[in-house]
Amino acid sequence: MAEYSSKEDMMALIQKLRHYEYCYYVLDQPEVSDSTYDGLYQTLLAIEAAHPDWVQPDSPSQRVGGAVAEGFETVVHQVPLLSLANAFSEEDLYTFDSQVRRSLGKDRVAYSVEYKIDGLSMALTYRDGLLVMGATRGNGQIGEVVTDNIKTIKSVPLRLNEPVGQLVVRGEVYLPKKDFLALNDKRQAADLPLFANARNAAAGSVRQLDPKVAAARPLALRFYDILASSASFSSQAEVLAAIRSWGLRPVEAYHCEGIEAVCQAVQKITADRDQIPYDIDGIVVKVDNLADRSALSVRAKTPRWAIAYKFPAEQQETRITAITTQVGRTGAVTPVAELEPTLVAGSVVSRATLHNEDFIQAKDVRVGDSVLIQKAGDVIPEVVQVLPEKRPAASAPYQFPQTCPSCQSHLIRIEGEAVWRCPNRLGCPAQIQAGILHMAARDALDIDGLGPSLIRQLYEADLIHTAADLFQLSKEDLLPLDRMGDKRADNLLKALEEAKSRPFDRFIYALGIPLVGLNVSQILVRHLQDLDAFQEAREEELLAIDGIGPGIAEAVVGYFEDEANQKLLADLKAAGVSYQVQAQEEVEGRLTGKTFVLTGILPDYSRNEMKALLEKEGAKVTGSVSKKTDYVVAGEEAGSKLDKAQALGIPVLDQAGVLDLLHQ
Numbered sequence: 001m002a003e004y005s006s007k008e009d010m011m012a013l014i015q016k017l018r019h020y021e022y023c024y025y026v027l028d029q030p031e032v033s034d035s036t037y038d039g040l041y042q043t044l045l046a047i048e049a050a051h052p053d054w055v056q057p058d059s060p061s062q063r064v065g066g067a068v069a070e071g072f073e074t075v076v077h078q079v080p081l082l083s084l085a086n087a088f089s090e091e092d093l094y095t096f097d098s099q100v101r102r103s104l105g106k107d108r109v110a111y112s113v114e115y116k117i118d119g120l121s122m123a124l125t126y127r128d129g130l131l132v133m134g135a136t137r138g139n140g141q142i143g144e145v146v147t148d149n150i151k152t153i154k155s156v157p158l159r160l161n162e163p164v165g166q167l168v169v170r171g172e173v174y175l176p177k178k179d180f181l182a183l184n185d186k187r188q189a190a191d192l193p194l195f196a197n198a199r200n201a202a203a204g205s206v207r208q209l210d211p212k213v214a215a216a217r218p219l220a221l222r223f224y225d226i227l228a229s230s231a232s233f234s235s236q237a238e239v240l241a242a243i244r245s246w247g248l249r250p251v252e253a254y255h256c257e258g259i260e261a262v263c264q265a266v267q268k269i270t271a272d273r274d275q276i277p278y279d280i281d282g283i284v285v286k287v288d289n290l291a292d293r294s295a296l297s298v299r300a301k302t303p304r305w306a307i308a309y310k311f312p313a314e315q316q317e318t319r320i321t322a323i324t325t326q327v328g329r330t331g332a333v334t335p336v337a338e339l340e341p342t343l344v345a346g347s348v349v350s351r352a353t354l355h356n357e358d359f360i361q362a363k364d365v366r367v368g369d370s371v372l373i374q375k376a377g378d379v380i381p382e383v384v385q386v387l388p389e390k391r392p393a394a395s396a397p398y399q400f401p402q403t404c405p406s407c408q409s410h411l412i413r414i415e416g417e418a419v420w421r422c423p424n425r426l427g428c429p430a431q432i433q434a435g436i437l438h439m440a441a442r443d444a445l446d447i448d449g450l451g452p453s454l455i456r457q458l459y460e461a462d463l464i465h466t467a468a469d470l471f472q473l474s475k476e477d478l479l480p481l482d483r484m485g486d487k488r489a490d491n492l493l494k495a496l497e498e499a500k501s502r503p504f505d506r507f508i509y510a511l512g513i514p515l516v517g518l519n520v521s522q523i524l525v526r527h528l529q530d531l532d533a534f535q536e537a538r539e540e541e542l543l544a545i546d547g548i549g550p551g552i553a554e555a556v557v558g559y560f561e562d563e564a565n566q567k568l569l570a571d572l573k574a575a576g577v578s579y580q581v582q583a584q585e586e587v588e589g590r591l592t593g594k595t596f597v598l599t600g601i602l603p604d605y606s607r608n609e610m611k612a613l614l615e616k617e618g619a620k621v622t623g624s625v626s627k628k629t630d631y632v633v634a635g636e637e638a639g640s641k642l643d644k645a646q647a648l649g650i651p652v653l654d655q656a657g658v659l660d661l662l663h664q
């Protein structure tokens, strides 16, 4: 049984990896850092190694990550563009070396040690010296044709120094660090979403349908492989020399005899990393001799003759230039360290959360301090440590402000809570704007182009006071605003129009009810199918829903009882904002039409896992026992639901019983 449940775990892990890959490769907008992704991916490899018979043909380990975006012409690569296996330590490099030596029967092997540029992999085809095609790696087999965009890159010759029949070279396109910073600055000023890092900016630029956009971005390309050529070579050193002689830029490489020399080079490159004008996310170690490479062959998606050493997640030292406070939509005041901008794990960090007053006191964080920062949960950076030896002489402990930075109301701190709050819920500009921003967020009403600066502009121009006012905006209102052209105004109005009928769960999430995230709103709308049902819902009814606790139940009822919220809902409705009620999808399975209630603790499954198993077979899982319930699944410490089931004569199953039902 335990085995079965961890196969489910593996499938869940695959789902998660797929989602992150989609964000990374298709949207060019990663949700987590590379080290987080790599950590999960290594977990998958470990599970698959322990259970080879579980390996799914479409597992992320079986194919090169990446996807082919719509809108591009595609090309089938003559030679597949492979990925690389990963190493995370010197020890891993030694293991790699001993496998290579064993397979080749050699005592010592020479390697090419190269910068692993964090960009997008490309194959360029030259015919008789003329650039005829540039294609992305895509999924390794099929790439996107982006020739016009590649032609905008100044360092890529359109004609080689010497004509070589048919030549396919592989390299990495990237955006140098300083150009990435400048690009993001410009985007910030225009209220455009920022690129998470240079890699995504480069990928987004190369995969632009409009070459003019790519041309405006100072991309660069360096090459490290020849995939096809009429000439032949015997080593990687020769390959890189040939690349250079044709007028192409090769990747930085060190020739190393033996694994000790490789490790020395790795240390040196790691130490120099900050000085390199572009991001590298690791170091590639390749067998230098090409005949040896052929002898070593390739696996499904990675060659045996190379490995990518990945840098560990990074901490960075920087200085706190100021401590500011930020007021959220619920009035919570969060202190923020304003930092001298620095690149952490490949992206620019200029602010880090200080969480609350207690956190600041515990670490004695002061303005002017040098600190170590890192990405927490890989999205919001945090201060790990203050470096007291670098503290300026004239520094003083930080005093938490007494008043709201936005509306100057006196802050309050409820006993037992760590946060200070601005109590001016209906009049505090910061809270109002944060609430509107939340409503516009992608998972909420997804109002494209409505970012924090535009919201502030609209608010300060007295055009909006609540989210409902957004939907009353006209083009005449918008045009006088700074940086608002005809096109931008039209786009915003169009986005607002589209936002008027989002799925119901996102509408509920958009309201910003405390404790009701997207997940909780999805649970709620499965039980409460329209706004009337929400307005009438009582706490007991909400508590009966699996996954809804007393805090949420109280927050939901409180939200709908509040007059200001009722007015907002009425105003939204009057402005034409509605929502799509989602049809409950019926899954066809052996338990379709059966209703289950879960209670107590099962030996091998969490409640959510059991629920997922049952729902996969078409069963409905509800929170309270009634005459309509077909089965109650009871584990240890089952409570009143079990009593009720017995009173109503409803069959009660234990874990074995329910698994029988699932597998019969």
Ligand SMILES: NC(=O)c1ccc[n+]([C@@H]2O[C@H](COP(=O)([O-])OP(=O)(O)OC[C@H]3O[C@@H](n4cnc5c(N)ncnc54)[C@H](O)[C@@H]3O)[C@@H](O)[C@H]2O)c1
Pocket: 020, 021, 023, 024, 025, 030, 031, 032, 033, 034, 035, 037, 038, 064, 065, 082, 083, 084, 086, 114, 115, 116, 117, 118, 119, 120, 121, 122, 137, 172, 224, 251, 284, 308
């Ligand atoms: N953050 C996320 O959500 C997320 C999601 C998916 C993938 N990723 C990242 O992408 C990685 C997987 O991508 P991948 O398949 O491209 O593998 P990879 O990045 O681990 O290594 C292979 C790539 O390295 C590049 N490269 C750079 N310099 C090179 C050189 N000198 N020689 C050879 N290759 C060189 C090539 O593009 C090649 O495709 C993951 O390990 C992770 O870091 C992140």
Ligand SMILES: [Zn+2]
Pocket: 327, 404, 405, 406, 407, 408, 409, 422, 423, 424, 428, 429, 430, 431
């Ligand atoms: Zn305030």
